[in-house]
Amino acid sequence: MSQNVQTDVAIIGAGPIGLSAIFACGHLGMRCHVVEALSDVGGQCTALYPEKPIYDIPGFPSITAADLIARLVAQGRPFAPHFHLGRQAVKLTRAGDVLSLELSDGSTITARAVIIAAGGGAFGPNRPPLADIERLEGTSVHYWVKDAAVFSGKRIVIAGGGDSAVDWAIALAQHARSVTLVHRRDRFRCAPASLQKLDALRLSGRIALKVPYQLAAFQAETGKLEAIQISHLDGQREWLEADHLLAFFGIVSNLGPLRDFDIDLSGEQILVDPLTMETSERAVFAVGDVAQYSGKQPLIVTGFAEAVTAARAAYDRVFPGRPFHFQHSTDRGAPQLNVEACKVDTAPITAARTAASIET
Amino acid sequence: MSQNVQTDVAIIGAGPIGLSAIFACGHLGMRCHVVEALSDVGGQCTALYPEKPIYDIPGFPSITAADLIARLVAQGRPFAPHFHLGRQAVKLTRAGDVLSLELSDGSTITARAVIIAAGGGAFGPNRPPLADIERLEGTSVHYWVKDAAVFSGKRIVIAGGGDSAVDWAIALAQHARSVTLVHRRDRFRCAPASLQKLDALRLSGRIALKVPYQLAAFQAETGKLEAIQISHLDGQREWLEADHLLAFFGIVSNLGPLRDFDIDLSGEQILVDPLTMETSERAVFAVGDVAQYSGKQPLIVTGFAEAVTAARAAYDRVFPGRPFHFQHSTDRGAPQLNVEACKVDTAPITAARTAASIET
Numbered sequence: 150m151s152q153n154v155q156t157d158v159a160i161i162g163a164g165p166i167g168l169s170a171i172f173a174c175g176h177l178g179m180r181c182h183v184v185e186a187l188s189d190v191g192g193q194c195t196a197l198y199p200e201k202p203i204y205d206i207p208g209f210p211s212i213t214a215a216d217l218i219a220r221l222v223a224q225g226r227p228f229a230p231h232f233h234l235g236r237q238a239v240k241l242t243r244a245g246d247v248l249s250l251e252l253s254d255g256s257t258i259t260a261r262a263v264i265i266a267a268g269g270g271a272f273g274p275n276r277p278p279l280a281d282i283e284r285l286e287g288t289s290v291h292y293w294v295k296d297a298a299v300f301s302g303k304r305i306v307i308a309g310g311g312d313s314a315v316d317w318a319i320a321l322a323q324h325a326r327s328v329t330l331v332h333r334r335d336r337f338r339c340a341p342a343s344l345q346k347l348d349a350l351r352l353s354g355r356i357a358l359k360v361p362y363q364l365a366a367f368q369a370e371t372g373k374l375e376a377i378q379i380s381h382l383d384g385q386r387e388w389l390e391a392d393h394l395l396a397f398f399g400i401v402s403n404l405g406p407l408r409d410f411d412i413d414l415s416g417e418q419i420l421v422d423p424l425t426m427e428t429s430e431r432a433v434f435a436v437g438d439v440a441q442y443s444g445k446q447p448l449i450v451t452g453f454a455e456a457v458t459a460a461r462a463a464y465d466r467v468f469p470g471r472p473f474h475f476q477h478s479t480d481r482g483a484p485q486l487n488v489e490a491c492k493v494d495t496a497p498i499t500a501a502r503t504a505a506s507i508e509t
Numbered sequence: 510m511s512q513n514v515q516t517d518v519a520i521i522g523a524g525p526i527g528l529s530a531i532f533a534c535g536h537l538g539m540r541c542h543v544v545e546a547l548s549d550v551g552g553q554c555t556a557l558y559p560e561k562p563i564y565d566i567p568g569f570p571s572i573t574a575a576d577l578i579a580r581l582v583a584q585g586r587p588f589a590p591h592f593h594l595g596r597q598a599v600k601l602t603r604a605g606d607v608l609s610l611e612l613s614d615g616s617t618i619t620a621r622a623v624i625i626a627a628g629g630g631a632f633g634p635n636r637p638p639l640a641d642i643e644r645l646e647g648t649s650v651h652y653w654v655k656d657a658a659v660f661s662g663k664r665i666v667i668a669g670g671g672d673s674a675v676d677w678a679i680a681l682a683q684h685a686r687s688v689t690l691v692h693r694r695d696r697f698r699c700a701p702a703s704l705q706k707l708d709a710l711r712l713s714g715r716i717a718l719k720v721p722y723q724l725a726a727f728q729a730e731t732g733k734l735e736a737i738q739i740s741h742l743d744g745q746r747e748w749l750e751a752d753h754l755l756a757f758f759g760i761v762s763n764l765g766p767l768r769d770f771d772i773d774l775s776g777e778q779i780l781v782d783p784l785t786m787e788t789s790e791r792a793v794f795a796v797g798d799v800a801q802y803s804g805k806q807p808l809i810v811t812g813f814a815e816a817v818t819a820a821r822a823a824y825d826r827v828f829p830g831r832p833f834h835f836q837h838s839t840d841r842g843a844p845q846l847n848v849e850a851c852k853v854d855t856a857p858i859t860a861a862r863t864a865a866s867i868e869t
Contacts, residue, residue: 169567176565204838205536207529207813208566208577210584211843217568224570423784424804444784446821446835453567454814461806475806478564483571 152256156182156231157467158460159250159260161238161407164192166437166452167266168221173460174264175228175484179467182258184250186271186405188235191218193268207450217449227484232493233258237271239406241433246466248432262463265428265435266456269402270417277308277364277396285367289374290394302326304390306377308364309397315339317395319346322355329357329389331364331379359389367394404439415441426459432466434459512616516542516591517827518820519610519620521598521767524552526797526812527626528581533820534624535588535844539827542618544610546631546765548595551578553628567810577809587844592853593618597631599766601793606826608792622823625788625795626816630777631765635758637668637724645727649734650754662686664750666737668724669757675699677755679706682715689717689749691724691739719749727754764799775801786819792826794819 158174160167163185171181189195194214202211209217233252240251241263250258274292276282282290294300294317301324307314310332316339318330330347337344350356359379365386366378377394380386404417413420413429418441421427426434436459437452445451464473518534520527523545531541549555554574562571569577593612600611601623610618634652636642642650654660654677661684667674670692676699678690690707697704710716719739725746726738737754740746764777773780773789778801781787786794796819797812805811824833 165567172565172567198839201839202843204584204841204844205532206568207525207532207584207810208572208580209568210580212568214839220568220570224564224567424802442784444818444821446817448814448817448837450567450810450817451814454808454811457806457808457810458804461804477808479558479561479574481564483562484564 153259154182154231154256155259156180157260158182158262158264158463159184159238159248159258160230160264160266161250162192162266162268162437162439163187163190163232163234164266164268164437165194165217165221165449166268166456167192167264168218168225169453170264170266170436170456170460171225171228171230172221172484173457174463175225175230176478176481177460177464177473179262179460179463180228180230182231182233182260184233184236184238184252184258186235186237190222190232190234191215194218203449205448205450234493236494237406241410241430243430246432246469261467262432262434264426264456264459264463265407265419265433265439266437266452267404267407267435267439269438270407271402271405274396275398275401277394277398279364279367282367285369285374285394289369289392290396292396292398294395297321297324300325300393303392305329305393305395306331306389306391307395307397308332310334310337310339311397311399312339312343313397314395315343315347317397318356319343319350322350326392327357328355329359329391331359331362331377331389333361333363333382335360364394364396407439424458425462426455427462432463434463513619514542514591514616515619516540517620518542518622518624518823519544519598519608519618520590520624520626521610522552522626522628522797522799523547523550523592523594524626524628524797525554525577525581525809526628526816527552527624528578528585529813530624530626530796530816530820531585531588531590532581532844533817534823535585535590536838536841537820537824537833539622539820539823540588540590542591542593542620544593544596544598544612544618546595546597550582550592550594551575554578563809565808565810594853596854597766601770601790603790606792606829621827622792622794624786624816624819624823625767625779625793625799626797626812627764627767627795627799629762629798630767631762634756635761637754637756637758639724639727642727645729645734645754649729649752650756652756652758654755657681657684660685660753663752665689665753665755666691666749666751667755667757668692669755670694670697670699671757671759672699672703673757674755675703675707677757678716679703679710682710686752687717688715689719689751691719691722691737693721693723693742695720724754724756767799784818785822786815787822792823794823 157179158181160170160181160183163183174181199215237253238250239253242249300321304327305325306329307318308331322328361382362379365380368376376388377391378388419435421435421440423442428435436455438447517539518541520530520541520543523543534541559575597613598610599613602609660681664687665685666689667678668691682688721742722739725740728736736748737751738748779795781795781800783802788795796815798807
């Protein structure tokens with residue numbers, strides 16, 4: 150699916166603010182391509198709290214995050230945005246006034262402006278604090294379950310104390326050779342019904358509980374996991390033979406590859422001029438939670454206005470020298486439905502696709 | 510209805526941005542009193558284009574101005590705002606950190622912060638360019654019709670070329686002694702059906718048309734109107750005996766008394782610091798179309814975010830020294846419906862009440 154496409158504005162992030170930027174750009178006559186690391190649009194609204202009501206979007210006394218996203222998608226649709234889902238923007242280069250955004254699938258988007266609406270950044274798993282653990286990821290160390298069948302007949306160590314850890318311990322106990330659940334506290338944060346099932350499986354010997362224990366080390370001299378060392382809070386250590394480790398330590402978000410974009414940062418945020426939302430890099434804008442300036446409030450409505458500001462400033466980069474004629478939407482009339490349908494590319498396999506199933 | 514009330518924040522203007530400021534303040538624990546020159550909430554949305562669809566409010570692919578206003582009112586209701594309708598804010602004074610806002614009905618609102626969301630300013634009639642005409646206003650010179658019965662059996666001169674002028678000429682022709690319609694052009698801007706009625710009444714002698722004529726002078730030696738002088742575009746003048754003049758020259762908006770608030774202006778707008786929306790006067794904020802700063806875009810969504818910014822900055826003025834704990838509405842939960850109902854005071858007679866019926 151690798152491709153090279155050209156557009157007016159490349160938007161990074163399809164959360165609520167990135168989606169609103171599609172309309173803001175479209176209203177000013179600019180076409181957009183949108184890159185999203187997750188496998189669906191909506192950002193945190195979709196991945197973390199789709200059913201949670203939001204009360205502070207003006208005009209909506211109460212709206213669920215999922216409904217807000219659906220409405221923003223519909224609002225942008227007339228401008229036929231092209232979505233690249235399940236891909237990360239990994240590199241930004243410039244040739245004169247043309248910006249090139251390289252995606253994780255090898256595609257390139259060239260544009261006259263880039264609007265970064267990356268929210269808290271790309272989502273990923275919280276890794277266990279075990280040096281060199283990365284080399285086992287996807288083979289014998291896992292942060293989500295893609296296919297439960299691979300654990301059949303195996304010795305499984307599951308680490309974590311929330312719903313994901315408990316529910317997978319219960320589910321895998323049926324077919325695994327052994328399941329050991331390790332948690333650094335002696336209490337689990339999960340549904341009461343799950344706790345009852347867990348206790349029953351512990352009594353019947355199908356699940357071994359190790360609490361309060363932490364992961365301390367691993368042994369994998371053959372290139373695949375052989376054993377996990379755990380340490381009790383009192384310092385006592387023991388080894389557990391294991392074919393697979395499943396660690397459910399929640400998700401974390403960070404700027405990821407955006408860190409290397411050569412734009413001024415403040416921690417995990419991007420510094421912008423609040424009057425234009427332009428970053429330290431010409432024609433590169435940041436809006437929403439990822440953008441930082443004095444007095445910034447991380448609210449959706451603030452991000453909406455920032456997207457409008459960025460679109461206005463992007464106009465001068467996309468159409469240099471073209472006069473800007475301000476027009477209210479009431480005077481301009483309904484957005485024209487573009488004949489070209491809204492395009493969505495999804496990556497065949499993405500880490501992002503399953504991130505939402507990770508414990509939060 | 511004159512009264513002295515105390516609150517946290519006094520909001521001037523109940524248009525979409527003023528209404529959104531009620532929620533923004535309420536969310537941070539601040540109570541509001543709202544002053545509105547018109548007899549209804551909604552500002553231009555209600556007075557000028559209630560049925561017009563708006564396309565650029567994020568989350569609403571299309572919404573009529575009236576519907577947006579209804580939703581904003583509902584969203585602010587849990588915070589029990591107190592509305593003072595049909596009154597202008599005429600004077601702002603300060604005693605230390607306490608601001609006093611004097612209203613046109615003699616009431617006073619004392620508050621720790623004032624948020625001016627006056628849009629294009631207060632609406633009022635475009636007056637005819639006749640020196641000293643003000644002294645006859647409300648007795649024999651009118652810019653809207655409060656009670657058609659007062660024109661019964663009288664000689665009426667109506668000036669204007671739009672729907673209001675034509676429709677009132679038709680309506681009053683039935684009971685007035687005479688109706689003369691004066692317009693500076695020879696074409697009327699009105700519904701075709703009205704034009705047909707007007708022509709029929711002209712042919713039957715119930716309405717005299719004077720086009721293209723302008724108002725030139727008036728005679729009122731007894732203290733009430735006696736005659737109106739009109740001038741043809743070729744310079745020819747004539748006097749019309751008249752008991753009443755109805756002038757429908759549209760509405761105009763301006764800062765009005767806000768001009769005297771001792772805050773820095775730029776034309777008909779108020780200069781603010783875009784990071785706080787504070788004006789040159791401490792604890793006095795301006796948001797929405799009335800606020801001006803570099804790069805300002807006069808969009809409703811921009812005003813929404815400005816209201817949030819102003820509310821956050823007002824918090825520090827209303828609760829000096831109190832720490833601010835940021836909280837998303839999703840975490841805070843549904844706004845508590847205040848036991849005290851939302852209060853609305855309407856002035857008994859207001860210019861504002863009829864402004865919407867004036868030709869635009």
